[in-house]
Amino acid sequence: MQHLAETRIDLKAAEANLASIRQRIKRDTDVMVMIKGDAYGHGAVELGRLYQNLTIKKFGVAHVEEGIELRKAGIQGDILVLQPGFHFNLESYQKWRFEAVLNSVEDLEYLSPDKRVPLHIMVDTGMGREGMLPGDVNRVLERAGSLNLKGIATHFARADEGDLGPARRQLETFEEVLRTLPEALRQKLIVHAANSGGIINLPESHFNMVRPGISLFGLYSGHGEIKQAPVMSVHARLVLKKRLPEGSPIGYGGIFVTPREMTVGVLSVGYADGVQRALGNRSHVWFKDVAFKILGRVSMDQIVIDLSPLEELKLGSWITLWSGGRGEDSSLFSNADFLETITYERSCQIGMMRLPRVYK
Numbered sequence: 219m220q221h222l223a224e225t226r227i228d229l230k231a232a233e234a235n236l237a238s239i240r241q242r243i244k245r246d247t248d249v250m251v252m253i254k255g256d257a258y259g260h261g262a263v264e265l266g267r268l269y270q271n272l273t274i275k276k277f278g279v280a281h282v283e284e285g286i287e288l289r290k291a292g293i294q295g296d297i298l299v300l301q302p303g304f305h306f307n308l309e310s311y312q313k314w315r316f317e318a319v320l321n322s323v324e325d326l327e328y329l330s331p332d333k334r335v336p337l338h339i340m341v342d343t344g345m346g347r348e349g350m351l352p353g354d355v356n357r358v359l360e361r362a363g364s365l366n367l368k369g370i371a372t373h374f375a376r377a378d379e380g381d382l383g384p385a386r387r388q389l390e391t392f393e394e395v396l397r398t399l400p401e402a403l404r405q406k407l408i409v410h411a412a413n414s415g416g417i418i419n420l421p422e423s424h425f426n427m428v429r430p431g432i433s434l435f436g437l438y439s440g441h442g443e444i445k446q447a448p449v450m451s452v453h454a455r456l457v458l459k460k461r462l463p464e465g466s467p468i469g470y471g472g473i474f475v476t477p478r479e480m481t482v483g484v485l486s487v488g489y490a491d492g493v494q495r496a497l498g499n500r501s502h503v504w505f506k507d508v509a510f511k512i513l514g515r516v517s518m519d520q521i522v523i524d525l526s527p528l529e530e531l532k533l534g535s536w537i538t539l540w541s542g543g544r545g546e547d548s549s550l551f552s553n554a555d556f557l558e559t560i561t562y563e564r565s566c567q568i569g570m571m572r573l574p575r576v577y578k
Contacts, residue, residue, distance in 0.1 A: 222486040223454035225573045227260050229268050231436055231447035236272060238445045239430050242417055247424050250298065250410065252431035253288075254280035258562060259569020260435055260450055263291040264577050270294065278429055282307045282316065289314045298338060302348050304328070311335045317368060322350050326361050338369035338408070343391040344384065345375045352395045359399070369408035370396070374423070378415030378440025385416070389423050418442035437561035439544065439551055448549065450565055451541035452492070452573065454503075455534055458484035459525065468522050469514025474499055481525040483510070485537055488519045492568035493539065494557060501556060504538045504548045505531060540568075 240249065251274050257265040266277060266288050275295035279285045285297045297316050304311055304318040305328035311318055317336040320326075329335060339358065342349030349372065350358060372392045377385040392411055396404060409425035414433035416423040419442045432438050436448040459481060462468075466476045476482075485503070489495050498515040503523055510523040525531060542549040554561045 221455075221574055221576070222457060223452075223491060223573055225568060225575045226451045226453060227264065227575055227577045228447070228449050228451070229264075229577055231449045232260075232265060232268060232434065233272060235434050235436050235446050235449070236269065236274075236430075239417060239428070239433060242421070242444070243424050243428055246426070248276060248408070248427040249274060250276035250278050250296075250427055250429045251434060252278040252413075252429055254278060254284060254300065254431075255566050256284075256569050258432060258435050258437070259565040259567070261569070261575055261577070262288060263293075264575075265434075266291065266293045276427070282310045282314075285316050286310065286314055296336075300348075304335070308335070319348065319371070320350075320358065320367075321348050323354060323358050323361065326358065326365070329365055334366065336366045336368040338371050338410075339367065341370065341372045341392060341395055343372045343388040343395075345373050345388075347373075349373070352391055355395050356398060359403075367403070367407065369410060369427075370399075371410045374411065374413055374416050374420075376415075377413060377419055377423070378438075378442070380441045382419055382441075385420060385423075389420060414438050414444075415440050415442070418444050432562055435565065436543070437550060437565055439554070439561050446543075448541065448543055450550065450568070452487075452539040452568060453536045453541075454485040454487040454539060456483045456531060456537055457486050457533065459531075459533060460484075467514075469498070470517065471515055474514040481529045482513060483523045483525045483531070485521050485523060486519060487539065487573070488517045488521060490518045490571060491573045492564075492571040493521060494567075496557060501553075502547070504541075505535060509547070510537070540564075 251269050253262045256262045277297045280301050285299055299316050302321045319340040320337045321340050340349035374385050408427050410427040412423045412428040414430050417428050436446040461481050462476050464478050468474045487493055493516050495516045501512050502509040508528050513522045513524050540550045544551045550561050550564050554564045
C-alpha cells in the first residue's frame with residue numbers, strides 16, 4: 219500500500235546522535251536512553267531495538283504500560299519507570315522486572331514485604347515535582363533496611379538555559395546529599411542526574427550514568443551545542459492540482475480568497491496528523507528548496523497549498539512538512555518556534571497522531 223502521507227524515522231541519524239552523546243561522556247559512564255512518550259513520538263519499540271543493538275542496556279520510561287510494551291517486543295536490560303506511584307502496580311514491576319523510583323518515606327510501606335524491586339532514590343533538588351526533599355534521604359535510608367537500593371538520582375529544571383546558576387545550585391544540593399551517604403552505599407549506587415542539557419552543559423553532573431532524551435532525536439534546542447541530526451521528518455504526496463479563478467474562497471470559513479487566478483494543490487494531511495490548525499494561512503511546506511504557502515484553514519484531513527512557485531510540480535510528488543536541522547525554515551525547530559512551543563511537544567504530538575511511520 220502506498221501512503222499519501224507519512225512520518226519518516228531515520229535510524230542512522232538516531233545512531234549518530236547516540237554516538238555524539240557518548241563522545242561527550244567518559245568511557246565508563248553508562249547511558250540510560252529515555253524512550254518515554256513513545257520515544258518522544260518516534261516509536262519506542264523500534265528505537266528500543268536499535269539502542270539494544272547498539273549495546274544499550276538501560277531504558278527509561280514514564281509509565282508501566284510503556285515498559286510492558288518494550289518487554290513484549292523483546293527489549294532486555296533494565297527498565298526504569300520514572301513516575302511516582304509504583305505501589306498501584308507493584309505486581310507489574312515484579313512480573314516485568316521493572317525498576318522503581320523511591321519518592322518518600324511513605325513509599326517504604328508498600329515495599330517492605332518485598333525485596334525484588336530495584337529502587338532509585340529520587341531527590342528533589344529544585345524541580346518541585348517528583349522526589350523527596352534532601353533532608354528526607356537519611357530518614358528513608360534509616361528505614362530502608364535490606365531493600366534493593368540500586369541508584370540515586372535528581373532531575374535538572376534549567377540545565378538547558380544560558381544561565382546555569384540554578385542548575386549548578388541543584389547539582390551542589392545533590393552532591394551534599396551524596397556526601398551524607400555511607401561510603402559503602404555510595405560506591406554501590408548508580409548516580410544519575412544529567413538529562414540532555416546536563417550532558418551538554420554540566421560535565422560535572424555526569425557521574426556514572428546519564429539520561430539523554432531529546433538529544434537522541436536531534437531536537438535539542440537549548441543552550442549549548444551538540445552535533446545532532448533530526449530523526450523525524452513528515453511528508454505528504456501532492457494528491458490534487460487545480461486551477462481556481464480569482465475570488466475563490468478556500469477552506470472552512472473562506473478565510474483565504476484567491477486574489478487572482480491560481481494553481482493550488484491538496485495534501486492529504488491535517489490536524490489529525492499533527493498539522494496544527496493555527497498554521498493555516500501562516501506557514502509553508504516545501505519541495506526541495508521551494509516553499510509553498512498553506513492557504514486557508516487546516517482541515518482534519520487536508521491542507522491546500524499555493525503551487526504558484528512551481529506550477530509544473532507533478533501529482534504524487536512528496537512534499538516536506540518538517541525536516542532539516544536547527545535554523546532551517548522547514549525544520550521542527552522553526553515550527554515549534556512559530557507555535558511558541560518546544561520541539562519535545564511537537565514531536566510527541568506528531569507521533570501520537572495517525573500518520574504511519576516509515577523506518578529508514
